[in-house]
Amino acid sequence: MMAAQLLWLGGGNAAVPSGANAFISNEVSYWLVSGVIVAGWAWMLSLFDTRDYRILGSGFEEYRGVFNASLMLAGIVSIFAYLTAFELARGYVLIAFPVGTVALLLSRWIGRQWLVRQRKGGNLQARVLLVGSRYSVLDLNRDLSRREAAGYNVVGACLIDGKSGELDPNSPDFLPGTDVPIGGNPEDLAGSLDAIGADTVVIAGNDVTSTQWLREVGWDLDPDRHFLIVAPGLLDVGGPRIVTRPVAGLPLLHVDSPKFTRMGLLLKRAFDVLVSGLLILVLSPLLVGTAIAVAATSPGGVFFKQERVGYSGNRFTMWKFRSMRADAEEVLKKLQSERRDAGNDILFKMKDDPRITKVGKFIRRYSIDELPQLFNVFGGSMSLVGPRPPLDREVRQYEDHVHRRFMVKPGITGLWQVSGRSNLTWEETVRLDLYYVENWSMAGDFVILFRTARAVVASEGAY
Known part of the structure; x- marks a missing residue:
């Protein structure tokens, strides 16, 4: 915003003129206007959850959130200026929002490249304990390992249909073809996380033994140190086709059929x-x-x-x-x-x-x-x-x-x-x-x- 003001209005103390029927009767400095818009932009980005830890570094979803937040703010400012006869310079608006949006997207892209490099180097990753049947855990491990940039480092597997026991990185029992140790107790996942030094448990949704068990897992985990993720048994379904709708306490997933308009x-x-x-x-x-x-x-x-x-x-x-x-x-x-x-x-x-x-x-x-x-x-x-x-x-x-x-x-x-x-x-x-x-x-x-x-x-x- 400040750049748009300098480019269009120079470095002086320019003010927004007040129209005859303006809601705001006194002239307002463009510096104040720019400050308010910057604060509103930051609030709008937060409103669209673009700084959520689950969104940062995600790529397309993050960029779409930034673009939608910027578009919404531009619309609000334009409507406000029209309804209140607040005569913002058109050049100022035409420079500020496109340039600001591009700058935001570029900064997010640069940040994502840095984050991806860190994750590929083994840093800034969630240490994951997989929970489910042997086949489900193998599939999850394969998919998560393929996307290093996603930041999920699988460090252990707890099998619902297999043996339980102490989860030890030096265990002789590993997932076939991997170095992921098998062990842990499905009834004490918090203890299993601490034993392997993990912070995130990923449960294969199609292997959940009961809703009560899943609820108790959420209760047992420390909300300040542990994260719970449930991977539904939906393969290769894009995010826009999925809508979550809670009904009677059930998080129902509505999946749209593929269609070409x-x-x-x-x-x-x-x-x-x-x-x-x-x-x-x-x-x-x-x-x-x-x-x-x-x-x-x-x-x-x-x-x-x-x-x-x-x-x-x-x-x-x-x-x-x-x-x-x-x-x-x-x-x-x-x-x-x-x-x-x-x-x-x-x-x-x-x-x-x-x-x-x-x-x-x-x-x-x-x-x-x-x-x-x-x-x-x-x-x-x-x-x-x-x-x-x-x-x-x-x-x-x-x-x-x-x-x-x-x-x-x-x-x-x-x-x-x-x-x-x-x-x-x-x-x-x-x-x-x-x-x-x-x-x-x-x-x-x-x-x-x-x-x-x-x-x-x-x-x-x-x-």
């Missing part, structure tokens, strides 16, 4: 056409240069085209710059029988694939080989963001539930790309694609595009 699909298509067309124009020198490099360094065509399966199971031709030898498909049959160090049972990948040319290795590293797919997007067979476009031979191996990925157009990028690309297992790839399909939003697409740019620059999981 006509307006949402129209907006996505308009965005695809606009951005893909713009990128084709801007990147045309790079496209021409890459085509020349591919043609000059290895025999074969410039482009690699392949039939893929897209929206509603329809086939389409996908275009790429050729990054492999001309006989790559014939060599593939031999390579599929060999042991490889990447990919999975359905998606073939090799870190040192002998079929890739020297130019191909470079353009694959930075995803330049994918750029011709912009023409697929512009033509309507693909989208900028969506599930990975599969081959027909891959589709023949799909389980029934995997076909839900054909509810939307395949994308040049997607959750599968920004979450590891070639490093993912097949199950993880499917899970990410289905999560995208069932929880799609334009805001989510923007986040994926931003993360894609960052992943491409770092060449994460690309080979």
Whole structure:
């Protein structure tokens, strides 16, 4: 606010003029106005819980809260100024709120980057005791371990369907494939937390033995030192689809069914056409240069085209710059029988694939080989963001539930790309694609595009 005042009004003691019918008859200094708005902004951010420890560092939810709080304040100030004839300078308002909102979002993003680095280094993490059946605890541990940035460090597991006993970090009994010790007593979780030095208990909601037991767990924990989290048996359901409604003391979770409105699909298509067309124009020198490099360094065509399966199971031709030898498909049959160090049972990948040319290795590293797919997007067979476009031979191996990925157009990028690309297992790839399909939003697409740019620059999981 102070910056807006200096930019628009200078450093003097400018005052808001009083209109003939103004509610406030005396002139008011812009310094006072700025101070009041800053105080109101801080109050509005608190009202939207943007400083809650469960929100700080969460990413999209935190940014959305900051944006909504800022938008609400701008609306309140505008309505107040109109109703009271308080003649705020339009330039002051047009500078103050957009610049202030961007500054807030930038500061939150910088703070989140610092927090993520700290958590990945083992600091500022919640020390978690998992409680539930062996299979539920394994699933929870896998999911929490995958997201180090979330700040949950699993240090112990208490099995409801297994043995109870003293929880010891040096215990010979661990969760399979992990270094998480098993032990503790479900009837004394506060003592189990203290024994392992944990501060947070995460209970698999589908393994709760009784509501009375869960209530007693909450009573036994020290509210100043311990935190209780219940993980419901809902997999891969986005936050906007979940609404909690207490009824007769029961926290009922209302889960909306996945749906795609006509307006949402129209907006996505308009965005695809606009951005893909713009990128084709801007990147045309790079496209021409890459085509020349591919043609000059290895025999074969410039482009690699392949039939893929897209929206509603329809086939389409996908275009790429050729990054492999001309006989790559014939060599593939031999390579599929060999042991490889990447990919999975359905998606073939090799870190040192002998079929890739020297130019191909470079353009694959930075995803330049994918750029011709912009023409697929512009033509309507693909989208900028969506599930990975599969081959027909891959589709023949799909389980029934995997076909839900054909509810939307395949994308040049997607959750599968920004979450590891070639490093993912097949199950993880499917899970990410289905999560995208069932929880799609334009805001989510923007986040994926931003993360894609960052992943491409770092060449994460690309080979």
